[in-house]
Amino acid sequence: MNGKTTFFSKALHELKKSTPLFRSLGFPVRHIQAVLAFSLLFTATLVLAQDKVLRADYRQRPP
Amino acid sequence: MILDSKTGQGSGPLIEMLEEAAGKIGYRVRWRSAPFQRSYKELQLGSVDIVPRVILTEERKAFVAYLGPIGHQQKDILFLVRKGREGLIKTYEDLSRLKVGTKRDTAYFKRFDGDTAINKILSLDDENMAKMFAANRFDTMIILDVPAIIKALRDIGFSDYAYANYRYVQKIGNYYGMSKKSRHIGIYPDLNAALLDLVESGRVQEIYGKYGVLPPRID
Numbered sequence: 001m002n003g004k005t006t007f008f009s010k011a012l013h014e015l016k017k018s019t020p021l022f023r024s025l026g027f028p029v030r031h032i033q034a035v036l037a038f039s040l041l042f043t044a045t046l047v048l049a050q051d052k053v054l055r056a057d058y059r060q061r062p063p
Numbered sequence: 064m065i066l067d068s069k070t071g072q073g074s075g076p077l078i079e080m081l082e083e084a085a086g087k088i089g090y091r092v093r094w095r096s097a098p099f100q101r102s103y104k105e106l107q108l109g110s111v112d113i114v115p116r117v118i119l120t121e122e123r124k125a126f127v128a129y130l131g132p133i134g135h136q137q138k139d140i141l142f143l144v145r146k147g148r149e150g151l152i153k154t155y156e157d158l159s160r161l162k163v164g165t166k167r168d169t170a171y172f173k174r175f176d177g178d179t180a181i182n183k184i185l186s187l188d189d190e191n192m193a194k195m196f197a198a199n200r201f202d203t204m205i206i207l208d209v210p211a212i213i214k215a216l217r218d219i220g221f222s223d224y225a226y227a228n229y230r231y232v233q234k235i236g237n238y239y240g241m242s243k244k245s246r247h248i249g250i251y252p253d254l255n256a257a258l259l260d261l262v263e264s265g266r267v268q269e270i271y272g273k274y275g276v277l278p279p280r281i282d
Binding site for chain 1: 073075077078081085089090091092093094096097098099101102105110111112113114115116247
């Protein structure tokens, strides 16, 4: 879990850092940030949801 | 546990109990149908998290964290012989002069499992063991799961069998085995507590009753 938190923190940090560059190139920075932030949130939710699944086996009983 | 051939989904008290206990701590369970040998290997590797009906042995404790027990059941070990040869095995000692068919990775009982003096012939599964018995590859076969081997014998149309006079009487705990290499091993104490709570509250009996199956004894 800590590894994942660090990954997402780093990603957000990089996103912030790159803002001036994107802005200077004329990109709609706010929109891009919003889409990226939403994607990150969505991915994080999926990852966390996956984390709460136990894989179990069963053997079929003969009838 | 019964597998619905149309949906591919399993059902039964052991499935429902684990799902309920896992749900109480915010987890879901994804089931897969697999032969025991595969489950057993993957328990060692941690690529499956939980396998129901894993018999507790000292050897397995190295890689299995046991959830439960949810009860105990009389699980005598029987020996199948040809009809008319029931007297071939009257005591445990009689086994040492026979070829005994066994199923790979199966825990029978401590004395037998560790006995290197017995000539044990390994089989992959019930089907394989039934065919080998029918082909006279061994004198007797040791049986833990009676319905499974009876079905395998019926499937190959073989009925020339009977139970030997000797049987090993034992009561075993009904556990779920959790891989110690599971990435979820951290929840073991909470999941175990949730499962044991189902036993204490009488929920285990309720669930078994729903399926019309006798629950394991709690004593």
